[in-house]
Amino acid sequence: xxxxxMSSLSAASTVGTSNPFPILELIGLRKVFGQQVVLESIDxxxxxxxxxxxxxxxxxxxxxxxxxxxxxxxxxxxxxxVDGTDLMDRRTSIDRMRQKIGMVFQQFNLxxxxxxxxxxxxxxxxxxxxxxxxxxxxxxxxxxxxxLGERAGHYPHQLSGGQQQRVGIARAIALGPKIVxxxxxxxxxxxxxxxxxxxxxxxxxxxxMTMLVVTHEMAFARAVADRVVFMADGHIxxxxxxxxxxxxxxxxxxxxxVEQRH
Amino acid sequence: MDNFVDQFFNLDLMWQxxxxxxxxLGVTLQICVVVIVLGGLGGLLLAVASDSRRLWLRxxxxxxxxxxxxxxxxxxxxxxxxxxxxxxxxxxxxxxxILAFLLNNSAYYSEVYRAGLQSIPPGQIEASRSTxxxxxxxxxxxxxxQAVRNVLPDLLSNxxxxxKLTSLASVASLGDLLYRADxxxxxxxxxxxxxxxxxxxxxxxxxxVRMVSRFERKQSQ
Amino acid sequence: xxxxxxxxxxFLDPAIINQYWPAIxxxxxxxxxxxxxxxxxxxxxxxxxxxxxxxGIRSLNALIxxxxxxxxxxxxxxxxxxxYFGLPGIGITFSAxxxxxxxxxxxxxxxxxxxxxxxxxxxxxxxxxxxxASGMRAITVLIWxxxxxAMRMSMPSLTNRAIAITKMxxxxxxxxxxxxxxxxxxxxxxxxxxTPLTMGALAYVALFLPFVILGRWLESRMNWRRx
Ligand SMILES: Nc1ncnc2c1ncn2[C@@H]1O[C@H](COP(=O)(O)OP(=O)(O)O)[C@@H](O)[C@H]1O
Ligand SMILES: [Mg+2]
Numbered sequence: 059x060x061x062x063x064m065s066s067l068s069a070a071s072t073v074g075t076s077n078p079f080p081i082l083e084l085i086g087l088r089k090v091f092g093q094q095v096v097l098e099s100i101d102x103x104x105x106x107x108x109x110x111x112x113x114x115x116x117x118x119x120x121x122x123x124x125x126x127x128x129x130x131x132x133x134x135x136x137x138x139x140v141d142g143t144d145l146m147d148r149r150t151s152i153d154r155m156r157q158k159i160g161m162v163f164q165q166f167n168l169x170x171x172x173x174x175x176x177x178x179x180x181x182x183x184x185x186x187x188x189x190x191x192x193x194x195x196x197x198x199x200x201x202x203x204x205x206l207g208e209r210a211g212h213y214p215h216q217l218s219g220g221q222q223q224r225v226g227i228a229r230a231i232a233l234g235p236k237i238v239x240x241x242x243x244x245x246x247x248x249x250x251x252x253x254x255x256x257x258x259x260x261x262x263x264x265x266x267m268t269m270l271v272v273t274h275e276m277a278f279a280r281a282v283a284d285r286v287v288f289m290a291d292g293h294i295x296x297x298x299x300x301x302x303x304x305x306x307x308x309x310x311x312x313x314x315x316v317e318q319r320h
Numbered sequence: 321m322d323n324f325v326d327q328f329f330n331l332d333l334m335w336q337x338x339x340x341x342x343x344x345l346g347v348t349l350q351i352c353v354v355v356i357v358l359g360g361l362g363g364l365l366l367a368v369a370s371d372s373r374r375l376w377l378r379x380x381x382x383x384x385x386x387x388x389x390x391x392x393x394x395x396x397x398x399x400x401x402x403x404x405x406x407x408x409x410x411x412x413x414x415x416x417x418i419l420a421f422l423l424n425n426s427a428y429y430s431e432v433y434r435a436g437l438q439s440i441p442p443g444q445i446e447a448s449r450s451t452x453x454x455x456x457x458x459x460x461x462x463x464x465x466q467a468v469r470n471v472l473p474d475l476l477s478n479x480x481x482x483x484k485l486t487s488l489a490s491v492a493s494l495g496d497l498l499y500r501a502d503x504x505x506x507x508x509x510x511x512x513x514x515x516x517x518x519x520x521x522x523x524x525x526x527x528x529v530r531m532v533s534r535f536e537r538k539q540s541q
Numbered sequence: 542x543x544x545x546x547x548x549x550x551x552f553l554d555p556a557i558i559n560q561y562w563p564a565i566x567x568x569x570x571x572x573x574x575x576x577x578x579x580x581x582x583x584x585x586x587x588x589x590x591x592x593x594x595x596x597g598i599r600s601l602n603a604l605i606x607x608x609x610x611x612x613x614x615x616x617x618x619x620x621x622x623x624x625y626f627g628l629p630g631i632g633i634t635f636s637a638x639x640x641x642x643x644x645x646x647x648x649x650x651x652x653x654x655x656x657x658x659x660x661x662x663x664x665x666x667x668x669x670x671x672x673x674a675s676g677m678r679a680i681t682v683l684i685w686x687x688x689x690x691a692m693r694m695s696m697p698s699l700t701n702r703a704i705a706i707t708k709m710x711x712x713x714x715x716x717x718x719x720x721x722x723x724x725x726x727x728x729x730x731x732x733x734x735x736t737p738l739t740m741g742a743l744a745y746v747a748l749f750l751p752f753v754i755l756g757r758w759l760e761s762r763m764n765w766r767r768x
Contacts, residue, residue, distance in 0.1 A: 130446050130450060156450055161450040163447060165443050171465050180461060181451035233452065323632075382757075387750075389753055391749075392711040394714065394722060395711055395722050395725075395745055398714075398738065402726070403735040406734065407548065407552070407735070484616040486616075491715065498622075501619075506626075514627065517619060518615055521616055526610055528614075529610050530610065537659065
């Protein structure tokens with residue numbers, strides 16, 4: 059704890075005035091797969107309570123960047139700082155840090171052999187070392203927040219895609235994370251099921267959850283995001299408030315991308 | 321016809337040899353238990369090792385598994401039983417049988433488990449790790465339960481093969497079911513004791529074979 | 542160093558290798574010939590049984606199922622002993638070769654019947670219906686539409702089974718079929734050296750390792766495509 063709070067002070071000193079403590083900070087992040095450079099000099103800050111949307115053509119490195127934030131993908135260079143702790147530091151326990159970083163996947167990735175409740179409760183028991191009863195209570199609370207308290211006993215295959223994804227969100231928020239990463243959370247859903255998931259994300263924003271969201275839902279990004287980041291070819295091309303990105307982008311590539319997506 | 325019945329289904333002889341065969345069955349079952357339990361555990365470790373990212377662990381494991389899958393178990397048994405003494409290693413028939421079958425079966429179990437491990441989508445492992453669960457916790461609570469269920473038919477049919485395999489122990493003069501039946505046959509010049517042994521194997525294995533078919537049908541649907 | 546030398550003297554003695562490799566090679570030919578015959582006959586019989594099962598005649602199916610179950614449950618060595626030592630007692634005498642061939646063919650027939658049947662059942666019902674709707678007879682549908690798909694699905698299990706059966710030809714040793722293991726163990730008792738056993742084991746490895754490696758390669762290619 060000592061170590062973490064001290065490094066958050068030092069991290070804070072490098073940040074501008076308005077919001078001194080970014081929850082997530084990427085500094086000069088770089089990632090190569092073999093010969094291929096997938097991410098190059100990525101700098102990004104996400105501050106408490108912010109909802110940042112990442113948009114960009116497919117293959118531009120959005121998922122890779124997101125996965126570097128909890129080291130599911132090993133960065134090739136640069137720094138990843140979460141809640142003041144350097145994730146790349148050898149002394150940092152990555153399993154402990156991941157409790158603070160929720161993640162929601164495009165394909166949900168629920169455990170088919172556990173009920174909705176079991177999916178959410180598993181890490182609570184194993185990682186947070188809660189008793190069974192306590193874990194289930196906490197899990198039920200998380201499921202209620204995504205509107206699925208009624209379905210706690212259902213198994214993934216008994217739930218619709220939208221419901222499965224909401225269980226995925228419950229699993230991520232149950233641990234009480236400082237930030238939740240979303241990788242195209244609605245891309246695998248039938249159009250009529252997208253709304254329920256976006257609705258849950260909106261609610262999370264209202265209660266002040268910090269979120270970094272890769273998405274193709276432009277309307278959602280426009281309406282809900284505090285900031286939009288446009289990526290192409292492994293670089294952040296432009297970032298700013300949604301009005302800027304969608305109405306008066308500075309970069310030509312941003313304009314081309316946004317116009318093509320109505 | 322009478323001749324046939326007398327040669328294969330001589331009830332008196334069967335009845336007389338039953339106690340001896342039951343003793344042999346005990347030995348057979350004992351070998352089965354040791355080989356299934358140790359072979360299953362060994363196979364599990366080998367499976368994890370052969371999927372490891374560490375090359376020094378992965379390649380020797382793959383060589384081991386492939387080698388012992390390529391050598392017929394009887395060859396292995398004879399090698400261990402009558403070849404090793406030339407190198408000054410004298411194993412009791414029991415130890416030779418167990419060693420040969422373990423080498424063979426851990427390799428087979430390993431392939432079954434490996435198929436199971438690979439049947440788990442990588443996304444689930446990532447999801448589990450993303451919640452802060454360790455590698456071991458992920459293995460224990462997310463991967464294994466599903467992997468085992470996915471390969472249950474193969475585990476079961478491998479177990480049937482182990483029981484059938486133990487009949488080879490007779491070649492090393494270990495007093496298993498088939499050995500005793502064959503001894504009785506050669507003393508009585510009558511095959512009924514072996515037919516009785518066959519019936520005992522059938523009673524033991526038919527239910528398992530049925531289960532394998534049932535499982536496979538369920539999976540293909 | 543001394544240990545290694547001693548080891549190779551016992552298990553890889555050059556003089557012994559020189560003397561006995563023709564015998565082992567002869568054994569290899571016998572193993573291959575027997576295996577080829579068993580695989581062809583066993584798999585054909587299994588295919589035939591699986592097709593008969595499609596006819597849906599209840600009593601016939603019960604017989605086929607019983608056949609497949611019994612031959613999958615019995616240890617082959619038990620059957621070999623019954624055939625070899627029991628049948629002469631009722632006036633039927635088969636050569637050791639014939640006993641080995643019959644036993645293993647029956648076992649392979651049982652396994653491949655189950656494998657083909659699983660493959661046939663896995664073919665979508667819609668295929669049967671679509672083909673039947675276009676006026677084909679059931680037997681035509683089976684041969685031209687269903688079987689080709691079922692065969693493709695059955696291939697991996699069938700290959701594994703065929704390899705396993707080929708390995709079982711080593712059981713011929715027990716009744717004196719001069720295949721690899723028999724040659725190796727008789728050479729061992731003649732020469733008083735363990736080297737022939739090593740040669741036998743290596744002959745089997747040379748025979749089967751290509752299949753094992755091929756299987757691994759095919760599997761990794763399939764995984765490649767999945768990702
Ligand atoms: N595990 C990997 N191995 C090799 N290349 C990869 C791997 N993952 C992603 N890539 C490559 O990195 C680039 C960026 O991929 P990704 O981050 O998934 O893009 P996005 O999410 O923006 O569609 C792509 O060209 C992709 O082919
Ligand atoms: Mg992506």
